[in-house]
Amino acid sequence: MDANPVLAEAMRGNWVENRHRGAFAILDAEGRIVAAAGDIERAIFPRSAIKSMQALAIFDHHADDRFHHTPEELALACASHHGEDVHVTRVSALLERLGLSEADLECGAHPPTNPAARDALRATGRQPSPLHNNCSGKHSGMLSVALAMGVPTAGYVSRQHAVQRAVRRAVEAVIGEPLTEDRCGTDGCSIPTWAAPIRAFALGFARMATGQGLSAGHATAARTLFDVATAHPHLVAGTGHFDTLVMEAFGGRVMHKGGAEGVQCGAIRDKGWGYALKCDDGNMAASQAMAAALLLEFAGPDAQQRQVLEAFARQTLKNVRSTAVGELHAVLHEFDAKR
Amino acid sequence: MDANPVLAEAMRGNWVENRHRGAFAILDAEGRIVAAAGDIERAIFPRSAIKSMQALAIFDHHADDRFHHTPEELALACASHHGEDVHVTRVSALLERLGLSEADLECGAHPPTNPAARDALRATGRQPSPLHNNCSGKHSGMLSVALAMGVPTAGYVSRQHAVQRAVRRAVEAVIGEPLTEDRCGTDGCSIPTWAAPIRAFALGFARMATGQGLSAGHATAARTLFDVATAHPHLVAGTGHFDTLVMEAFGGRVMHKGGAEGVQCGAIRDKGWGYALKCDDGNMAASQAMAAALLLEFAGPDAQQRQVLEAFARQTLKNVRSTAVGELHAVLHEFDAKR
Numbered sequence: 001m002d003a004n005p006v007l008a009e010a011m012r013g014n015w016v017e018n019r020h021r022g023a024f025a026i027l028d029a030e031g032r033i034v035a036a037a038g039d040i041e042r043a044i045f046p047r048s049a050i051k052s053m054q055a056l057a058i059f060d061h062h063a064d065d066r067f068h069h070t071p072e073e074l075a076l077a078c079a080s081h082h083g084e085d086v087h088v089t090r091v092s093a094l095l096e097r098l099g100l101s102e103a104d105l106e107c108g109a110h111p112p113t114n115p116a117a118r119d120a121l122r123a124t125g126r127q128p129s130p131l132h133n134n135c136s137g138k139h140s141g142m143l144s145v146a147l148a149m150g151v152p153t154a155g156y157v158s159r160q161h162a163v164q165r166a167v168r169r170a171v172e173a174v175i176g177e178p179l180t181e182d183r184c185g186t187d188g189c190s191i192p193t194w195a196a197p198i199r200a201f202a203l204g205f206a207r208m209a210t211g212q213g214l215s216a217g218h219a220t221a222a223r224t225l226f227d228v229a230t231a232h233p234h235l236v237a238g239t240g241h242f243d244t245l246v247m248e249a250f251g252g253r254v255m256h257k258g259g260a261e262g263v264q265c266g267a268i269r270d271k272g273w274g275y276a277l278k279c280d281d282g283n284m285a286a287s288q289a290m291a292a293a294l295l296l297e298f299a300g301p302d303a304q305q306r307q308v309l310e311a312f313a314r315q316t317l318k319n320v321r322s323t324a325v326g327e328l329h330a331v332l333h334e335f336d337a338k339r
Numbered sequence: 340m341d342a343n344p345v346l347a348e349a350m351r352g353n354w355v356e357n358r359h360r361g362a363f364a365i366l367d368a369e370g371r372i373v374a375a376a377g378d379i380e381r382a383i384f385p386r387s388a389i390k391s392m393q394a395l396a397i398f399d400h401h402a403d404d405r406f407h408h409t410p411e412e413l414a415l416a417c418a419s420h421h422g423e424d425v426h427v428t429r430v431s432a433l434l435e436r437l438g439l440s441e442a443d444l445e446c447g448a449h450p451p452t453n454p455a456a457r458d459a460l461r462a463t464g465r466q467p468s469p470l471h472n473n474c475s476g477k478h479s480g481m482l483s484v485a486l487a488m489g490v491p492t493a494g495y496v497s498r499q500h501a502v503q504r505a506v507r508r509a510v511e512a513v514i515g516e517p518l519t520e521d522r523c524g525t526d527g528c529s530i531p532t533w534a535a536p537i538r539a540f541a542l543g544f545a546r547m548a549t550g551q552g553l554s555a556g557h558a559t560a561a562r563t564l565f566d567v568a569t570a571h572p573h574l575v576a577g578t579g580h581f582d583t584l585v586m587e588a589f590g591g592r593v594m595h596k597g598g599a600e601g602v603q604c605g606a607i608r609d610k611g612w613g614y615a616l617k618c619d620d621g622n623m624a625a626s627q628a629m630a631a632a633l634l635l636e637f638a639g640p641d642a643q644q645r646q647v648l649e650a651f652a653r654q655t656l657k658n659v660r661s662t663a664v665g666e667l668h669a670v671l672h673e674f675d676a677k678r
Contacts, residue, residue, distance in 0.1 A: 003342030003360070010600075010621065013524025015534045017384050017600055018621035021342070021360070045356050108659035133659060185352025186664040195354045261349075261356055281620035282349065282357035320447035320472060325525040 004038035005331075007293075008279070008286040010317065012326040020286035022262070024277035025202040026298055029212035033199075034273055035298060040202075043183050043195035044278040049259030051138050052078040052225045053204060056170040057163070058141050059221035063148035067098060069141070075232035076137025078225055078257065082238025083112025083121075083132040090235070091136045098144055105130035106157045107139045107189040114238050135189035137235075142167070142191075157190040164192055173218060175204035188260060198276045201265055205274025209255065209267035226255045226269065242288045242312055246295065249308040254299055256291070258284065264291035268299045285328055288312045293330030343377035344670075346632075347618070347625040349656065351665040359625035361601070363616035364541040365637055368551035372538075373612055374637060379541075382522050382534035383617040388598030390477050391417040391564045392543060395509040396502070397480050398560035402487035406437060408480070414571035415476025417564055417596065421577025422451025422460075422471040429574070430475045437483055444469035445496045446478045446528040453577050474528035476574075481506070481530075496529040503531055512557060514543035527599055537615045540604055544613025548594065548606035565594045565608065581627045581651055585634065588647040593638055595630070597623070603630035607638045624667055627651045632669030 003021060010018040023038025033040075055077040058064055069077070073094045081087035095101055109128045112118045121128060130136055139157075146153040146163050156163045168179050171194070179194035187193040206212075208226060211219030229236050233247035236257065246256045256266035262279030264287050275294060279287035292312035295301065301309055317326040342360060349357040362377025372379075394416040397403055408416070412433045420426035434440055450467045451457045460467060469475055478496075485492040485502050495502045507518050510533070518533035526532040545551075547565060550558030568575050572586035575596065585595045595605035601618030603626050614633060618626035631651035634640065640648055656665040 011524075012384055012532070013522075015382065015384065015522040015524060017524070019360075019619045021358075021620075043354065045351055045354065106660075108661075110659050183352075183354040185350075185354060185356070186658060186662065188658045188664075190658060190660055190662065193351070280358045281360075281622055281625075283620060283622070286620075319525060319527045319529060320449050321529055322447075323525065323529065325527075 002039070004280055007037065008289045008328060008330050010286075010326060010328045012317070017326065020279050020281060020283050020290075022277060022279040022287070022290055023198055024275060024290065024294060025199045026273050026275040026294070027199065027202040027206050028272055029203070029206040029210040029274070031203055036199075040199040041197045043197050044201075044263065045185060045193045045195045045261070046201050046265065046276070047187060047193055047259030047261060047263050048080045048135070049257045049263040049265035049276070050171060050201065050204070051080070051257060052208065052222075052229060052255070053171045053174050054138065054167045055141055055225055056174065056218055056221050057145050057166040059217060059224075060170055061145050061148045061166060063141075063144040066148050067144050069094070069144065071228040072232055072235055073137070073140070074225060074228045075235040077141035078229045079137045079236045080113075080134040080258070081137055081235060082114035082117065082241065083128075083134065084114045084117045084238055087137070087235065087238070088131045091131055091140050094140045095143070098140070098147060100143055100153065102129050102131045104143055104153055105133070105136055105139050106155075107133040107135045109133060133189060139189065159184070159192045168192070168194065170218070171204070174207055174214065174222075175200040176213070198278060201276035202274045205255070205265055205267040205276065206272060207274070209269045209274060210272045212272075226267065227252070229257075230255055242291070245308050249305045250299070254295065258288065258291075260284075262287035264288065266291075268295075273298070285315060289315060289328055289330040293332050297332065341378070343619055346376065347628045347667060347669050349625075349665060349667045351656070356665065359622050359629075360619040361617055361626065361629055362537055362619075363614060363629065363633060364538045365612050365614040365633070366538065366541040366545050367611055368542070368545040368549040368613070370542055375538075379538040380536045382536050383540075383602065384524060384532045384534045384600070385540050385604065385615070386526060386532055386598030386600060386602050387419045387474070388596050388602040388604035388615070389510060389540065389543070390419070390596060391547065391561075391568060391594070392510045392513050393477065393506045394480055394564055395513065395557055395560050396484050396505040398556060398563075399509055400484050400487045400505060402480075402483040405487050406483050408433070408483065410567040411571055411574055412476070412479070413564060413567045414574040416480035417568045418476045418575045419473040419597070420476055420574060421453035421456065421580065422467075422473065423453050423456045423577055426476070426574065426577070427470045430470055430479050433479045434482070437479070437486060439482055439492065441468050441470045443482055443492055444472070444475055444478050445494075446472040446474045448472060472528060478528065498523070498531045507531070507533065509557070510543070513546055513553065513561075514539040515552070537617060540615035541613045544594070544604055544606040544615065545611060546613070548608045548613060549611045551611075565606065566591070568596075569594055581630070584647050588640075588644045589638070593634065597627065597630075599623075601626035603627065605630075607634075612637070624654060628654060628667055628669040632671050636671065
């Protein structure tokens with residue numbers, strides 16, 4: 001198998017220090033490749049990048065009719081939030097409305113991703129709770145699905161639980177590929193994660209952006225989810241994060257979501273294109289540089305959007321004394337545009 | 340240029356999530372290749388992996404005669420220490436004997452690498468000082484060189500300063516390659532770092548292990564430095580660190596030192612072999628897995644040494660709830676042994 005191309009590299013002084021390989025695909029909703037690099041048939045774990053696909057289960061099982069999720073709560077269902085007050089408060093409110101509490105979350109606890117929120121929590125002497133887990137919004141949404149299905153919530157993270165089977169079916173329908181036991185793992189937040197080809201995830205995002213190739217219910221739900229996520233970018237990640245800044249800059253034109261270990265997915269909605277990208281070695285900063293370069297090239301950014309993207313496509317590296325010592329940047333010329 | 344081979348991969352469940360490429364060389368002191376993989380002529384930044392080579396300048400300029408560095412202080416000159424009390428206290432004592440203080444260190448301040456030491460410092464409300472910088476032992480050694488040379492200590496981290504010119508000459512002599520301005524950067528601790536071929540660093544470690552190919556002064560100094568580093572492995576890194584555990588297990592037979600961004604160097608002293616390894620993407624855990632596999636294969640470990648190495652050659656990956664969800668492991672079959 002050929003190696004994927006180098007899509008980002010880190011310079012120190014005048015010499016390359018690190019090389020990051022990867023693959024990406026940009027597809028339209030009919031499966032036509034707009035652009036691609038590397039092995040796009042390689043199955044990758046999408047991790048948190050497909051939370052918006054997983055959230056379709058909320059609509060499939062009419063949890064939204066019963067619990068009337070607010071737009072903000074749906075945005076949090078698509079989120080890897082940073083544990084800031086605004087995130088924690090809203091997740092907590094949804095759980096209360098569901099008649100549940102943080103004790104029902106099975107995602108585990110970790111300190112807030114946002115450094116200020118982490119320091120503030122530490123200053124109180126309290127331990128992190130599952131509410132601070134970046135996935136607590138998604139898990140609250142999954143708990144609403146369990147209630148709507150009339151099944152016990154306990155064990156909802158298990159591969160065999162009705163909720164995860166519902167999530168699996170929704171994702172399979174959107175990406176047009178079976179999710180199989182021979183390429184399955186457990187995510188950071190304890191739910192299953194299923195590997196599938198990069199191409200299939202790009203197709204899924206194109207379908208969600210356009211409604212083409214989806215059931216009427218999924219098409220409507222997908223539009224709602226992309227609308228709420230792009231209307232509330234701060235809820236989908238947090239202060240200063242790439243996903244938040246990109247969606248703020250594009251004002252609804254771009255849905256974007258990263259996933260652990262160097263996954264970046266999204267849709268250029270007005271063009272009807274979906275994209276998926278994986279950095280082979282799992283480096284997040286490098287994957288953001290690659291995604292920024294992809295959007296610079298294919299999303300037709302205006303001057304302000306370009307400025308946001310360029311800060312990630314070329315990231316200054318600093319040393320202990322905060323001296324600029326190098327740069328992590330996307331390697332644009334490797335992009336194998338097929339337009 | 341061909342891609343380097345995959346030398347480590349991370350599994351999640353039953354599927355590969357990340358791939359880490361790299362190159363390594365094991366050489367004897369006459370430059371014969373014992374084993375190698377990937378492009379060993381590629382120039383890499385050795386970073387902290389060659390602190391023992393840099394410490395030769397202490398002997399070249401007779402700073403040892405004047406200041407009588409203890410074995411522990413010399414071990415710290417070769418160290419990326421973890422800011423534990425034993426590290427900070429000893430560095431502080433050397434500086435005092437030199438008539439200097441932490442204010443003379445130009446490495447910058449960062450919190451201790453050791454989590455317990457970091458928490459303990461935080462609990463006092465004090466800020467990290469340059470003494471906690473993992474490089475403070477090396478910098479104190481460099482300050483002793485400045486004093487021995489009779490030059491101002493201020494600016495000793497600069498590429499043009501007499502100390503850094505002395506360090507550069509020592510490294511060039513050991514690796515048998517010029518260090519050139521066209522491949523130079525600034526290290527995390529603000530001193531210059533010079534890129535050179537992986538093969539040359541492996542050769543340099545073989546020469547330091549044997550004395551062959553070195554001046555009489557360098558041969559003696561190298562033996563002293565490898566002796567003190569392997570006699571005090573806890574000073575060279577810290578509690579639980581790969582470098583420390585490896586050297587403790589091998590009891591003097593193996594000198595080992597990692598460097599930032601996935602560099603691993605060392606010597607199998609009784610065989611007279613030096614080695615150098617770089618993970619292309621800079622991932623430290625992956626580079627440790629690779630180095631552990633290299634030592635398993637080539638250092639002739641006994642049962643206890645094997646146990647230490649295997650824990651790094653196969654590292655369990657856990658999620659937020661501490662459930663084992665995968666494994667980062669070296670890919671041994673890619674190793675292109677030429678013995």
